[in-house]
Every structure is written in C-alpha cells, then in structure tokens.
Amino acid sequence: MDVAHYMGVPLGLCMAPLLLGIINRTKAFFAGRNGSPLFQAYYDIWKLLRKDAVYSRTTTWIFRSAPVVGLGSVMIAMILVPVAGSSLFAFTGDLIFFAYCLGLMRFATVIAALDTGSSFEGMGASREVHFSTLAEPALLLGLAALAKLSGSFSLTGMFGGLSGSDWLASGPAIALIAFAVFVVFLAENARIPVDDPNTHLELTMIHEVMILDYSGPDLGIVLYAAALKLWVLGALIVNILICAADLSGFSGLIVFAGGMFILAVLVGIVESIMARLSLLKVPQLLVGAGAMSVLALILVMRFTS
Amino acid sequence: MNLLLSAFIIFVGGSFLSLGLVKYPRVLRVVGPGSVVIGSVLGIQPVLSSLILGTCDFLQMPWQIPMGSMSIGIDPLSAIFAIAILFVSPLAAVFGAGYLKSFEDTHDLGKSWFFFNLLVASMLLVVLARNALLFLIAWEVMSLASFFLVVFEHERDSVRRAGWIYFIATHIGTAFLLVMFLLLGRHAGSLEFSTFFNCGLSSHLVSVVFVFAVIGFGTKAGFMPFHVWLPEAHPAAPSHVSALMSGVMIKTGIYGLLRTLTFLGCPPAWWGWTIIIIGVVSGICGVLFALAQHDIKRLLAYHSVENIGIIALGLGVGLLGVSHGNAVVAFLGFAGGLLHVVNHAVFKSLLFLGAGSVLHSAGTREIDHLGGLIKKMPLTATAFLIGSAAICGLPPLNGFVSEFFIYVGAFEGMSRDGLSSGAAIGGILAITALALIGGLAVACFTKAFGIVFLGEPRSKHCEHAHESCMSMRIPMVLLSLACVAMGLWGFFAFGVMSNVTSVLTSGLTFDPATCGLITPYQDVLLSVTLFALALIVVIGSLIFLRSWLMSGRIQQSAVTWDCGYLAPNSRMQYTASSFAQPITKFFRTFLQTKRYVSPPEGFFPKTASFSSETDDFYGEQVYKPTFNALESWLSRFRQIQHGQLNLYIMYIIIALVVLFVWKLR
Numbered sequence: 001m002d003v004a005h006y007m008g009v010p011l012g013l014c015m016a017p018l019l020l021g022i023i024n025r026t027k028a029f030f031a032g033r034n035g036s037p038l039f040q041a042y043y044d045i046w047k048l049l050r051k052d053a054v055y056s057r058t059t060t061w062i063f064r065s066a067p068v069v070g071l072g073s074v075m076i077a078m079i080l081v082p083v084a085g086s087s088l089f090a091f092t093g094d095l096i097f098f099a100y101c102l103g104l105m106r107f108a109t110v111i112a113a114l115d116t117g118s119s120f121e122g123m124g125a126s127r128e129v130h131f132s133t134l135a136e137p138a139l140l141l142g143l144a145a146l147a148k149l150s151g152s153f154s155l156t157g158m159f160g161g162l163s164g165s166d167w168l169a170s171g172p173a174i175a176l177i178a179f180a181v182f183v184v185f186l187a188e189n190a191r192i193p194v195d196d197p198n199t200h201l202e203l204t205m206i207h208e209v210m211i212l213d214y215s216g217p218d219l220g221i222v223l224y225a226a227a228l229k230l231w232v233l234g235a236l237i238v239n240i241l242i243c244a245a246d247l248s249g250f251s252g253l254i255v256f257a258g259g260m261f262i263l264a265v266l267v268g269i270v271e272s273i274m275a276r277l278s279l280l281k282v283p284q285l286l287v288g289a290g291a292m293s294v295l296a297l298i299l300v301m302r303f304t305s
Numbered sequence: 306m307n308l309l310l311s312a313f314i315i316f317v318g319g320s321f322l323s324l325g326l327v328k329y330p331r332v333l334r335v336v337g338p339g340s341v342v343i344g345s346v347l348g349i350q351p352v353l354s355s356l357i358l359g360t361c362d363f364l365q366m367p368w369q370i371p372m373g374s375m376s377i378g379i380d381p382l383s384a385i386f387a388i389a390i391l392f393v394s395p396l397a398a399v400f401g402a403g404y405l406k407s408f409e410d411t412h413d414l415g416k417s418w419f420f421f422n423l424l425v426a427s428m429l430l431v432v433l434a435r436n437a438l439l440f441l442i443a444w445e446v447m448s449l450a451s452f453f454l455v456v457f458e459h460e461r462d463s464v465r466r467a468g469w470i471y472f473i474a475t476h477i478g479t480a481f482l483l484v485m486f487l488l489l490g491r492h493a494g495s496l497e498f499s500t501f502f503n504c505g506l507s508s509h510l511v512s513v514v515f516v517f518a519v520i521g522f523g524t525k526a527g528f529m530p531f532h533v534w535l536p537e538a539h540p541a542a543p544s545h546v547s548a549l550m551s552g553v554m555i556k557t558g559i560y561g562l563l564r565t566l567t568f569l570g571c572p573p574a575w576w577g578w579t580i581i582i583i584g585v586v587s588g589i590c591g592v593l594f595a596l597a598q599h600d601i602k603r604l605l606a607y608h609s610v611e612n613i614g615i616i617a618l619g620l621g622v623g624l625l626g627v628s629h630g631n632a633v634v635a636f637l638g639f640a641g642g643l644l645h646v647v648n649h650a651v652f653k654s655l656l657f658l659g660a661g662s663v664l665h666s667a668g669t670r671e672i673d674h675l676g677g678l679i680k681k682m683p684l685t686a687t688a689f690l691i692g693s694a695a696i697c698g699l700p701p702l703n704g705f706v707s708e709f710f711i712y713v714g715a716f717e718g719m720s721r722d723g724l725s726s727g728a729a730i731g732g733i734l735a736i737t738a739l740a741l742i743g744g745l746a747v748a749c750f751t752k753a754f755g756i757v758f759l760g761e762p763r764s765k766h767c768e769h770a771h772e773s774c775m776s777m778r779i780p781m782v783l784l785s786l787a788c789v790a791m792g793l794w795g796f797f798a799f800g801v802m803s804n805v806t807s808v809l810t811s812g813l814t815f816d817p818a819t820c821g822l823i824t825p826y827q828d829v830l831l832s833v834t835l836f837a838l839a840l841i842v843v844i845g846s847l848i849f850l851r852s853w854l855m856s857g858r859i860q861q862s863a864v865t866w867d868c869g870y871l872a873p874n875s876r877m878q879y880t881a882s883s884f885a886q887p888i889t890k891f892f893r894t895f896l897q898t899k900r901y902v903s904p905p906e907g908f909f910p911k912t913a914s915f916s917s918e919t920d921d922f923y924g925e926q927v928y929k930p931t932f933n934a935l936e937s938w939l940s941r942f943r944q945i946q947h948g949q950l951n952l953y954i955m956y957i958i959i960a961l962v963v964l965f966v967w968k969l970r
Contacts (some may be wrong), residue, residue, distance in 0.1 A: 052858045056865040058761055060679050062690075066849050072844035076836065091832035092825070093713040097700060100743070101840070104699045107747055111690075112880070115756030117677070118865045122879025129751055130887040131515075133744030140740040144716065144733070153716045213866050217854050283891055301729060 004249045008083030013075075015257065016231035017224065019042035019264040026268025030091040041227060045220045053216030058117040066112030069212070074228045081235045082156040084252025087245075094302035095143050098155060099136065102188070102229065106132055113210035124209035127279070131194065131206070134286035135184045142180045142295035145173065146240070149300050153191040155236075162243035176296040178240045183289035184235045189226070191267055193277040193285065203214040235265050307431065309379065312391075313426055315340050317767045321423030327415030334406070337418030338398035343423055348429070352391060355384040357549045359804035363435065372496045381804040382567075383432045385643055386560045389650035390432070393552045394425045396780035400658050401545035403776035404665055408543075415455055417543075424450040424549065425721030430898035431557050437486040437496040440561075444482065447557065447747045448475040448525075451550055455542040463604045464866060467541035476536035478524030482561070485517040489568065501568040511569050515576055518565040519583070526558025529619065530923045532610045536594070539606035540670065544661020547602060551609045556646050561615055566624075567809060574628045574728075581621030581731050585738040588614025590895060590922075592745040596752070597889045597896050597919035599881060600670045601660045604753055605653070608696065611742060612649045616642045619711040622718055625731045627810060629718075634728065636706055636823045637714025640802035645707035648791060652695040655784035658665075659689035662781070663757060665695040667766045672756050672881040673868040675761040686758040693750035695788040698743055701837030702789035706798065709833060711741060713826070724880030745888070752884045761875035792837050795817040795830040882917060889919070897922060898904070 021038035028035025037043070055063070080087060080094045110128055113121040147153045148172060150161030167174060187194040190207030197208060211222050238259035246257050257261060307767065319340020326333040353531040354360060360383055365376035379387070398421065405414055427450060430443035452475070456468035490496045493504035495940075506514065535555070539547040593609030598604040619642025626634030662685040663678060664670055680687035695702035712735075719732030762768065772778070791798075803823065865874045889896055898919045905913040 042506040048620055049854065052860065053855070054863050057862045058677070058865050059970050060759070062679070065848060068847040069844055072847050073840060075843055079839075089832070089836075092829045093709060093716070094832070094836075096709055096712045097833065097836055099701050099703060099740075102695070102697065103743065103747060104694070104840075107694060107699055107751060110747070111755050111759065114751065115651060115759040116865045116885075117760030117875070117878050118867055118873070119877050119879050120868060122884060125751065125755070126879065126884045126887055129744075129748035129884075130891070131708060133741070133888065134746040137737055138738040140736060141733075144719065144736055147716060148720050151720060153713065153720070179855045216858065217851065221851070301433060 004084065004253050005086050006088065007253055008081070009078055010088060010236070011083060011253065011257065012078050012081075012228065015260070016227040017045060017261065019230050019234065020227055021092075022264035023268040024056065026265050027272050029274035030269070035236045041223065045224050048215075048220030048223070049217050051216040053218060055215075056116050056118075056213050059213070060113050063112045063115040063178055063213070064218065066108040066167075067218045067225065069108040071221050071225040071228070073101040073104040074225050074232060075290045078158075078228060078232050080155055081232050082159050083235065084256045085156070085248050087156045087162050090154040094139075094154045094156075094214075095147070095158070097289075098232075099140060099143075105225070105229065109210055111208075113280065116213045120209050120211065121212055124212075127206045128210060130283045131187055131282055131286060133281055134266050134290065138180050138286060138290035138293050139184045141178045141290065141297055143236075145177050145293060145297040145300050149173065150304060159239040159243050162240075164245075166243075172298060173296040173299040174240060174285045176228075176292045176299070178237055180289040180292040180296070181233075181237050181240065183285060183292075185237060186267070187282070187286060188233055188269070190224075192271040194276050194282050196276045231260070234260055238263055306351065306364050306377075306379065308351050309348050309377075312344040314431055315344035315347065316426035316429070318423050319344065319428075320419045322424060322427065323418035324415050327413060330409050332412065333414055333418060334402055335422065336448050338395070338402045340422055340936070342395040344390040344425070348387070349391045351379065352384045352387045355379050355607070356388060356801050356804065359807070365818075368439075370654040373442075374436050374497065375439065376497060376783075377430070377433040377439075377498075377790045378435045379433060381565060381801075382560075382809050384749065384810040385801075385805050386432045386556055387429060388646050389556060390425065390553050393650050393654045393784075394428075394549060396783055397545040397549040397552075397654060397658070398425075400548070400661065400777050400780040401543070403774045404543060404545050404661055404781055406663070406774075406956060414455065417454065420450040420453045420665040421549075424454060424554070427754070428554060428557060432560055435498045437498065437501075437504035439632045440484065441479070442496075444557075444561075445479060448479065451546075451554055454546040455538045457543050457546070458541070458588070459474065464541040467537035469535040471538040474524055474531070478521045478531070481517045481521030481524075485514050485565070486967050488514055488517075498564070498568070503570055503814050504568070505559075506569075510831060512573075514565070515569060515572075518562055519579065521845075522558040522561040522565070523583070524558070526555050526562070527587070527610045527613045528558075528583050529590055529610060529614070530927065532587065532591070532613075533921055533924045533928055535609055536598075536921060539609070539657075540602035542602055544602070544657055544664060547606075547733075548654035548657035548661070551606065551657055552650040555609060555613065556650060559613070559620075559642075559646055563809060567811070572624050572628050574625065577621050577624035577626075577628055577728075577731060579621075580617050580624055581734055584614045584619075584621050585618030585734055586614070587611065587617060588738050588742045589745070592742055592749055593889075593892050594919065594921065596745060596749045596885045597898055597917075599672055601663065601672050601753060601757065602657070602670050602747070604672070605656055605660060608746075608749065609649075609653060609660045611746070612645065612653065612696070615708065615739070615742065616645045616649070618642070618738060619645060619707070619714070622711060622731065622735050623717055623726045623806075625811075626714070627868050629858065631718070631728070632810075633826075634714050634821050635716060635810060636803065637710050637826070640798075641707050641710030641712075641714055643805055644798055644802060645704075648695070648707050651784055651791065652692045652702075655688060655692040655781060656696065658777070658784070659685050659692060661775055662870045664769045665773060666776070667767075668764045668790050669764075672753065674764040674766050676758045676760045676875065676878065677758070677767060678762075678770055679758040679845075681767070682758075682772045682773060684778055685781065686754075689758065690754055691785040691788050693754045695792070697746045697750050699747075701792045701840045701968060702788050705837070706792060706795040706830075706833065708739060708743070709795070710802075713829070715739070731882065748885070748888055749819065751758065752881050756879075756881040756884065760784055760878050761806045763875050763880070765880065780852055793834055795837075796827070796834040799827045799830050815965035895922070 020041040025035045077098050080098045110125045113125040146158045150158045152161050195206040323337045361380040363378035368375045427443045427447035434440040454948045489501050494499040527535045595604045595607035619638050623635050623638025693703045698704040698708040715732040715735035718728040900917045903914050
C-alpha cells in the first residue's frame with residue numbers, strides 16, 4: 001500500500017485529454033502534417049470553460065444537466081478501474097457497476113440529444129443506442145471470460161489474477177478478449193471505423209452529432225468526459241496486455257501510462273489507414289466482436305479447469 | 306395476523322360500500338380509494354415484521370365448503386409479495402381518484418371501485434392462502450375483478466376485444482392450475498398446502514405438476530409465449546388499473562410458481578433450464594416488441610413481459626444452484642429474482658401512472674403524436690424519467706440492485722463448475738441475455754421518454770396538455786422516491802432476502818441463509834450501496850460546480866442548430882418510429898414489422914405516406930390459427946344449441962341420469 005496505489009485516479013484525470021493529442025499527432029504524422037500541439041485538448045477545454053453559452057429554446061434542464069451526469073458517472077467508473085494491478089476500491093461484481101455507469105452516461109447523452117428536437121441529433125441518438133446495444137454483450141462477455149480465467153469477478157481481482165503463465169496457457173483466449181474489447185473501445189468512444197470524430201456536420205456521425213448544440217462550459221465538460229471515457233475503456237485493454245509483466249508501484253504506473261500512450265498511437269494508426277465503415281456494416285463488426293468474446297469464453301471454459 | 310385480517314375485511318367492506326354509494330359521487334371519490342389506503346396501512350406492519358424478522362404466522366378457521374378450510378398464513382415469501390400489493394395498491398387508488406374524475410358523468414364508478422377493492426383483497430388472499438381451494442377461489446375472484454376493471458370503457462370495441470382475450474387467457478391458465486392442485490391433493494389426501502410437501506408423487510408426476518404450474522402461473526405472469534393478453538389488456542384498462550395489474554397482479558403468477566416449487570422438493574436441473582430459457586425468450590423478445598410499439602401503454606405492457614423475463618432469469622439461476630447443490634448461486638439467483646419483483650412493482654406502476662397522466666392531459670397514447678410535454682408537465686416528466694432510468698437498471702436506482710444480484714449469481718454459477726455441468730452454460734446465457742436486454746431497454750426508454758416529453762410538440766394534442774391534479778401527482782412522487790431509496794437499500798435487502806430465500810430452500814438439504822457461504826456478499830452489497838451514494842454525491846457536487854462556473858456568464862437562447870436551416874418545424878424531428886428503426890430492422894426476423902409505404906412520385910410529389918405496425922408474433926401466427934381451427938371444429942355442436950329453455954333443462958336431466966346410473970353401476 002504505497003503512494004502509487006492512490007495515483008491511478010489522479011493520473012487518469014490529468015492525462016486523459018493527452019490521449020486525444022497523441023491520436024491527433026499520429027494521424028498528422030501519417031498525413032505528412034505537423035499537426036496540432038500535443039496539449040490541444042487541454043487548451044480547448046480550458047478555453048471552453050471560460051466562455052459564455054448559447055442554448056436552444058427547445059431545451060430544458062435535461063440538456064443542461066446531462067454533461068454533468070455523464071462526467072460524474074465516468075469518474076465513478078474510473079475509481080473501479082485498476083492501474084498497475086491495484087485500484088482504490090474493488091468488490092465482487094464491480095465490473096457490472098462499471099459497465100452500468102457507462103450506461104448511465106450514455107442514457108444522459110442520448111436524452112439530452114433528443115431534448116434539442118433536432119433531427120440530426122435524433123439520428124445520432126438512434127445510432128448510438130443501436131450500436132451500444134450490440135457492444136454491451138461483447139464487453140460483458142469478454143470480461144466474463146477474463147473473470148472465469150482468473151477466478152475473480154472484480155476488475156482488480158481479474159487483472160491481478162492474470163499472470164505471464166496465463167498468457168502461455170491460454171494466450172489465444174486472452175488475445176481474442178483483448179481484440180473484442182478493443183473493438184468495443186473504438187465503438188464506444190466514437191472512433192474510426194465506427195464513427196468519425198473529425199466530421200462535424202455530416203450525416204455519418206454518431207457521437208459528434210449528439211453534442212452538436214452544446215457550447216461554452218457544457219461543451220468543455222462533454223469533451224473532458226469523453227476523454228475520460230477513452231481512458232477508462234482503454235485502461236481495460238492495457239491492463240489485459242500488461243498483466244503478464246506483473247508490475248506494481250511506480251514502475252507499474254509508468255508502464256501503464258506508457259501502455260496507454262501506445263494504445264493512443266495504435267488508435268491513430270487505425271484512423272490513418274482505415275476508412276469509416278458503412279453504417280450498415282458496423283453492427284456486423286460489433287456482433288463479430290461479441291462472437292470473439294463467446295469464443296474466448298468457450299476456450300477458457302474448455303481448456304482451463 | 307389480526308391486522309392482516311382486518312385489512313382484508315376493510316378491502317371487502319370498502320368494495321361493497323362503494324357499490325352502494327353510486328348515487329353520491331363525492332362520497333364515493335373518498336370512500337373508494339380511502340378503504341384501500343386504510344386497509345393497506347393496517348396490513349403493512351405484520352407484513353414488514355415477517356419480512357424483516359423472518360417470522361411465520363398461521364391461522365385456521367373451519368369452513369363449510371367440502372375439502373376447503375380457511376387456512377391463511379404469512380411467511381417471508383408471502384410477505385415480499387404482500388409488501389408490493391400493500392405499497393402499490395393505495396398509491397394506484399389515490400391516482401385513480403383523480404384519474405376517474407372525468408368519467409364521473411359517463412361511467413358507473415361505484416362498480417369500478419367495487420372491483421378495485423375486490424382486486425386488492427383477492428390479491429392479498431392469494432398470497433396468504435394456505436389451502437388450495439381457498440387459493441383457487443381467491444385466484445378466480447382476482448381474475449374476474451381485473452377483467453371487469455379492464456372493460457371499464459366497455460363502449461369501445463377495442464376494449465371489449467382486449468377484455469375478451471384476457472378473460473380467455475386467464476381461464477385457460479386457471480384450468481391448468483385446477484388440474485395441478487387436484488393432482489397434488491389426490492396424492493396428499495387433503496387440499497391443505499402443509500400436506501403437499503413430499504406427498505409421494507412419482508417423479509414424472511412431479512414433472513407434470515411443474516409443467517402445469519409453469520403454464521398456469523406463467524399465463525398470469527406473462528411468460529412468453531403465454532403473454533398475449535398483456536399487450537391487449539394493459540392499454541385498454543384505465544391507467545391506475547394497468548399500474549396495479551402490471552406492477553402487482555402479474556407477480557401473483559410468480560408467487561404461485563414459487564409456492565408450488567416449495568411443495569416439490571429438490572428440482573432436477575431441467576427445471577432451472579426451462580425457467581432460464583423462458584427468461585431469455587421473454588426478456589429479449591419482450592423488449593424488442595416493446596421497442597417496435599407506437600402506443601405508450603402497449604410499450605409498457607411488453608416491457609412487463611421483459612421484466613418478468615429478468616425475474617425468470619434470476620429464479621432459473623437460483624433453481625440451477627439448488628439442483629447443483631450450490632448455496633451461493635441459489636441464494637443470489639432467488640434473491641435477485643424476488644428483489645426484482647418488488648423493484649418492478651415500484652417502477653412499472655410509476656411508469657404506468659406517468660403514462661396515465663399523459664393520456665389524461667393530452668388525450669392520446671400515440672408516442673409519435675406527443676412531444677415537448679416536459680415544459681407543460683414538469684413533475685410527470687421527472688417522475689417518468691426516474692422510472693425510465695430505474696427500469697433500464699441504471700445505478701443509483703433500484704433496478705440496478707436486483708440485476709446486480711442476478712449477474713453475480715450467474716457469474717458464480719459459471720465459475721464454480723466446469724463446462725460439463727449445465728450451470729456454467731446457464732450462467733453464460735443469463736449474462737448474455739441481461740447484457741442484451743440492458744442495452745435494448747436503454748434504447749426503448751430513451752425513445753419513450755425522449756419522444757413523449759422532449760423536443761417540440763408533434764401534434765395539436767399537446768396544446769391543451771397540463772400538469773395533473775394533486776391526487777395524481779402525489780403517488781408519482783412517492784413512487785419516484787421509492788425508486789431512489791430502494792437503489793440505496795441493497796445492504797439492507799441482504800437480510801430480508803436471506804429470510805425469503807430460506808423459505809424457498811426450507812425443504813432441501815441445505816439452507817443458504819445459515820450455511821455462512823453467503824455472508825461475504827453482505828459486504829459486496831454494502832459496496833454497491835456506497836458506490837450508488839458516491840455517484841449521487843459526485844453528480845450533485847458537479848452540478849453545484851457547474852452552476853458556480855455558469856454564474857455571471859451570458860446565457861443566450863437561440864433556435865436549435867439545424868446545420869444552417871433557419872426554419873425548422875416540429876415535423877422535422879425524429880419520431881419514435883425513426884428512432885427505433887435501425888434496431889427493429891436489425892431484428893426484423895423476430896419482429897416481422899409490416900410496413901405500408903406510398904412513396905413520393907413524379908417531379909412535384911404531393912402526397913406520400915408511411916406507416917408501420919408490429920403485431921404480436923405468437924398472437925398472429927400461433928393463437929389465431931389455433932383458435933380459428935378450434936372454432937370451426939366446435940361450430941358443429943351448434944346444432945344442439947337451440948336457445949330453447951326446455952331443451953336445456955332436458956340436457957341437464959339427461960346428464961344427471963347418466964351420472965346417477967354411472968355411480969350406481
């Protein structure tokens with residue numbers, strides 16, 4: 001029980017927007033541009049928090065409170081995610097609480113989008129609920145497979161219970177889970193190939209169109225909450241991959257942060273070399289991720305006792 | 306026990322008093338709901354004490370009916386259902402007092418309150434009865450009283466049709482129950498429940514009893530495919546009645562099934578499997594059909610099917626735990642299922658009351674005709690929002706706690722055994738189904754809440770909308786508070802649920818409540834409570850922080866940004882149908898939505914239209930052909946129906962003579 005144990009949440013709260021900077025720099029590198037500064041997301045959030053706001057006449061308190069509800073729930077989810085093998089708090093079944101906190105965030109965002117009465121935002125909301133319906137079983141089944149493998153039903157116990165020997169014994173299953181969670185991570189955070197975070201006024205978007213009417217501090221909160229969501233879901237993948245190293249303390253913290261940055265680079269590479277999938281193909285991708293989770297679960301149950 | 310009896314007497318007395326007060330609508334307005342409230346307040350104390358202390362009480366009185374006896378009793382299993390009855394009924398009654406005011410001139414409210422009181426009394430008797438004959442009588446009175454409440458607006462064709470479907474469905478269910486109890490009674494030599502346990506049925510007769518119980522009680526509970534009456538009857542009934550029927554009455558089916566299971570001893574694994582598969586089918590298909598509906602009350606009715614599916618998932622996991630001798634899985638499954646019974650009673654009645662409030666003020670149940678009601682009905686909207694978030698199982702509200710129990714139970718079932726034993730696959734099925742249901746429920750209730758209450762009004766119906774009267778608002782406020790409070794009581798629920806589950810496993814070799822294996826979960830539930838509190842605190846302080854940040858800022862208002870288009874109108878908004886379209890299209894194999902399209906044609910199209918309709922698959926493809934065939938076959942017997950009284954008397958005499966001869970033979 002050292003200082004590093006308490007550092008997971010502050011680390012996430014501070015570093016999450018940096019992931020956006022790394023993704024953008026990677027994309028700029030592939031496109032042969034210089035790109036925006038690494039800390040651009042921080043500048044944006046700071047700038048927005050100091051601005052005035054414009055609200056649609058149609059909107060009500062639902063629209064105004066949704067960003068805060070989303071931020072609050074993703075912060076609570078962050079407490080449960082282990083960093084370098086330990087989290088502030090863990091209990092049996094906390095991964096359910098984790099998944100449903102993100103569900104609460106989605107619920108708030110979707111009804112806020114419907115609050116504006118805009119057809120664009122309705123469209124984004126409709127797509128969001130459709131895709132997340134398919135992403136949720138993929139995530140929970142993948143985590144259930146991990147839980148079965150490690151014999152624990154809390155996020156900390158799951159990642160703490162995995163070791164290098166598990167990778168040797170059931171490497172394919174863990175790789176399948178990591179891939180399935182990666183697909184869910186891309187879909188839930190509105191990244192390519194599911195959604196394109198760069199287009200703001202196209203009919204192709206999901207997350208960006210839902211927040212079209214936000215301005216000022218509210219938009220800042222929305223951006224920050226989205227960065228935190230990127231961090232917490234990314235942390236699951238990094239935890240799966242670095243659990244083999246069995247690190248703890250400050251060295252674990254540093255390896256974890258390094259892992260998050262490599263993940264951000266990976267997202268940048270995916271966004272640079274892939275086009276966004278056609279909307280009709282996205283469900284196939286997500287169902288495919290679900291199938292991988294199921295396959296991993298079958299492998300885990302069949303080949304471990 | 307005395308308090309419960311006096312509650313029962315007040316319900317019955319109130320019902321007959323209401324019948325006599327038809328001429329005095331002002332008195333009736335107080336007496337009708339008043340007796341429900343007083344009775345419930347009286348009855349709640351013994352029920353609570355049984356639930357918390359785990360005490361049982363029993364009372365037997367002689368009765369003049371052969372094989373019958375006036376045996377009533379209360380134990381924690383009865384109490385958990387009775388608490389739902391005694392909490393929701395008075396609130397629905399108070400709501401009804403306001404809701405029925407506009408019907409005072411056109412309808413006979415005396416009868417309505419008569420049957421309402423009778424329904425509450427009979428539901429209470431169903432969960433208290435300890436004799437099969439008394440149980441069946443209470444069950445039949447409950448069915449008939451609710452039938453008459455459903456056909457309240459009997460001048461409308463659709464209502465009569467819905468009532469008729471309900472009437473037939475419920476009696477087919479009762480027929481199975483009659484046979485089931487006769488089987489049990491024949492072997493036990495008495496119709497007392499206490500003699501039923503291990504009464505020497507052979508193993509396949511036990512299975513027959515189980516199947517009959519699933520069909521008979523499942524028809525009342527709304528297990529798919531016996532659910533067809535729910536989406537018909539709930540929209541037809543007045544809203545406070547739908548709240549009571551959907552929130553509480555259908556749960557008596559679950560109660561009956563569980564009570565029967567306590568007679569049958571250790572369940573074989575396939576019982577758990579049957580219930581889990583029923584849960585998966587009801588849960589997923591229920592929410593899918595709900596998503597495809599345009600009528601808000603029909604949507605809520607299908608959602609009851611979904612929630613009954615979640616309850617069945619919990620009970621199925623529990624049964625698998627019992628048959629594999631795993632106390633932890635048994636406890637978590639049963640506890641989750643039963644806790645969901647109470648939670649569903651609270652948020653589903655809240656949602657039906659909210660829908661009733663909307664129907665009352667806007668005059669339509671069509672979701673696509675509504676919109677923007679949050680500005681005119683802020684309280685109804687907030688209550689509906691809380692109910693929606695609770696039914697989606699989102700923390701910190703009550704739906705989450707029970708789904709959490711079932712998830713953890715399913716996981717324990719999955720991890721304690723290898724693939725070779727079925728519990729593992731049962732657990733995986735339950736987790737998959739719950740995850741999928743959770744996602745679809747969010748889609749369904751963001752649609753229901755978002756389209757009805759948010760955005761701009763979509764039709765003229767919303768112009769005259771107004772907030773409902775006080776007696777309609779108070780029940781909604783209380784139920785919303787209960788949703789929040791019960792989201793935080795997971796820690797306390799642990800003790801209560803271990804009392805209840807020990808009734809279910811009392812005849813078995815192990816008792817989860819005493820074997821000590823489940824105590825670690827008390828801390829788990831404490832953590833859930835703490836995290837739910839933390840969620841509220843964090844969001845609360847962030848709201849505070851935001852308002853501090855916004856103070857002194859200029860807040861302008863403008864028209865919704867529609868990408869440069871400056872004259873948006875309400876018809877351009879997304880509708881409920883368009884919101885749900887991607888999902889209904891994805892699952893079209895199950896839903897078989899009919900689409901009627903007349904596309905715009907030519908260079909200057911003038912008219913175009915689109916409408917869609919999702920009929921119930923089982924109703925259209927299974928029951929309709931079956932009943933049509935049955936009717937055409939039975940119509941042959943019309944020849945002996947002449948409508949002449951003397952002929953009928955002759956039939957009776959012939960039947961009596963035949964019976965007499967058969968007996969003397």
